Amino acid sequence: MKFGVVVFPGSNCDGDCYNMIKDVLCQEVDYIWHKETAVTGYDALILPGGFSYGDYLRTGAIARFSPIMPAVIDFAHQGGLLLGICNGFQILLEAGLLPGAMLRNRSLKFICDKVYLKVKRNDTPFSNKLQPNEVINVPIAHGEGNYFCDAETLAELQRENRILFTYCNSNGQEENAFNPNGSVANIAGIINKQGNVLGMMPHPERCSEQILGGTDGYNIFASMLQSFQEVGC
């Protein structure tokens, strides 16, 4: 399976995603500079975390206009697997590939910590190696991860089962107290209608090896690999 990690000016988790795919998942991976205009030959794309364009204007608001983005959007429309992590999620929102917007964390502070996520379903290409209602422990690091959408959109997300991860405690209880940033309905990650685009604030690439304190994130990438092997080969 061949992954592409898109590099915007100011991306800073591009290397982490690249290394994870190459050295831990042991799959092919390239960096794709944001000034490129094609993404042919890739089976999955990752929009990594960071501060693309220094978060100027709004998080993800400028990256969304990078030359690579029409190709990325096209790739997603054609069913390609697209994972946006942290700033990557913010870019997916700005690009209209996922609904909603990000507000500043309700504490108005950047938060680096490890949180528990509840896996809401495992019939997606990003969660087939996980169990429904499984609780995973994944790091977060963001200043604007307070996901917001209007009531109508939220109802739609819920109706279509598109909330993939929610914040919870170690027992899987989803309560406001375990929500680190104030996001609506404790949302940590959502998918698009077709299920091939995932945006999530937590960083699975930071917990895919024991030396980093846990391997719960590995299964998200492994799920992508499994779904590709089932469908793609």
Place this chain on the structure above:
Amino acid sequence: MKELTYREMGLTDAEYSQIVTIMNREPNYLETGLFAVMWSEHCGYKNSRPLLKTFPTVGPQVIHGPGENAGVVDIGDGQALVFKIESHNHPSAIEPYQGAATGVGGIVRDIFTMGARPIASLNSLRFGGLEDARVRELLSGVVAGIGDYGNCLGIPTVGGEVYFNEAYQGNPLVNAMCVGLVKKDEIALAVASEVGSLIMIVGAKTGRDGIHGATFASEELSEKSKEKRPSVQVGDPFMEKLLIEACLELIQEDLVAGMQDLGAAGLTSSIAESASKKGRGVEVDVLKVPRRETGMNPYEVMLSESQERMLIIPRPGTEHRIKEIFDKWGLDAVAIGKVTDDGIFRVMEGEAVAGEVPVMALTEGCPVYVRTAEEPEYYARCKAYDLTALPEINSREALQKLLASPNIASKKWIFSQYDYQVMTNTAIIPGEGDAAVLRIKGTRKGVALVTDCNSRMVYLDPYQGGMMAVCEAARNLACVGAKPLALTNCLNFGNPEKPNIYWQMKNAIAGMSTAAQALDTPVVSGNVSLYNETAQGAIYPTPVVGMAGLLQDIEQRCDMAFKDSGDLIILLGRFRDELGGSEYLSVCHGLETGAVPRVNLEEEISLLNLIQNLIRAQLLQSCHDISEGGIAVTVAESAIMGNVGCTIKINSQDGRVDGLLFSEAPGRVVASVKRTAMDRLVQLVVDYKVEMRIIGTVGGDELVIEDSGTEITRLPVREASRIWREAIECFMK
């Protein structure tokens, strides 16, 4: 901008006449400005140079010591660590957010200037008491500034220390350290090699911000300091991120002969320093410098401290390729002058000569002052203070008070604002161990990093305190399993022109030198910050040590958390009950006095070697150095981190109970051990001639302390944890 007199620029009458002698004429306004910034303490080290010369700086592990932008240390496999710590105290006192942010930006540039990829940041912070609203504002601003800048760069902030004491009420300290990784054959140095070489300025455009920042940093803070707010620069971490990537690409392609960041004193300092290295001269045209403001005169361009700029001396014929790379990253790269052979620093404004100064006069010519040192009155008085008359306090109450002291309490409110995991190398995160540990991808190695200084101890006894800072840093590294390699320091003191302050400097530096020599941890880089005074007086002398160590096998790393019920808890080192300078005295008795517990370097070295070997042999379950709060707090922290209780036994025959529990005497650690490992452990302990006592066992969910069989403290770990975790958060709500 209003014209300043030479005195307002910070030059003394004597210095000015010295300049007139050198120039053989009156210097013009620009030339006076060049001298003023280059001869400031910040750039010229004129009050500290003779003392700095006493540091040990060499060793087989040292590739480059002081004199480069940062120190370079060999870690094997053709790799090296590059690191340095630097102060941004004065700017942070006036404008905490930007002051701290640009402090991070500056030190990061020092690291990638050497061709190294920055892999970690640390910091060392000092503030007044958190009861004060202005202090809370400063802390919030400084932490947000450090976080926002470092987080955006994608460099993990993995460690640091924070202390609160009234001595820093009006003059906080913000010291930032950065560590980079470089292949030994790709180290870049700041040398203006060939005559005729171009000099390029790259990165951000030049504005009027930060003019005379270096001079401002070299005088005491006062009410008038606020007027100097324009001397504080404004940071743009996005620009710096682009600059890092672009500069490292230049190094990859071997395009540069010399690289120098623009920090204090801006273009003036970086040009003078790269030219003076080989006795060359330079000619630059200020009209060619890209600007973001109109109407700037040569003085303003040369002295601007606008951030995120670098000076590059390209290898012949590479100018075009350099411009291409910078264009890719959307940055300016402009040739502004060339290296000459006449030893003159010549500033042109188009065709006109705006100023001409001998380069060496700016650098080597900087006057050096050996000040008078005089023992302050407080020293003997505090040393003789009779602590035996001190009433003993209920140990449970004392422990609770200590856990709630912001100097001891959890620093999570601070470090959770820093991204400490980006780059996916952080194997021991903040709060988990005595030092941060990072893996070096592609090897089995780990790097351990720490900053340390107990400035109360340094104040009470600068020589002992200086030794303690070095020893504690080394001990922290050993406690995670690393061999200490070398150190960088940031010497924060008051006004050196005052004999009592100079005495503190002299003795603290002597103590650090002695310990660094004995521990084989040479000083490879550093920074001096003087004039840290307000109308209320000087700060505590604060010579912060940043130290790096190496683990050959990162899988052997050790953290501070107690693990399994039934494990034995041991004290390595002697039971000591000296309370001088302790947090206990300060928190429970309102005293900052007493004789400082003495360092025994021989014992310290044995202990360091022993711990490293015990961890390498995988004989320890946890390891935690005894510092602020003594054995009691050390044990409590291990219990809190392990979420498990323990019982500790002391014996009042060994000394005062509060002394045994709360003494901060150096040279000691608390470890936990599986019972089955004890035989092998004891053998090694004997081999290294270190004193050891079994002081308790891990288990239960309470922290129990017994004196000679009688219970004197019982505290649920949950409760201890709550007190410890909530203290700083409560202040900051």
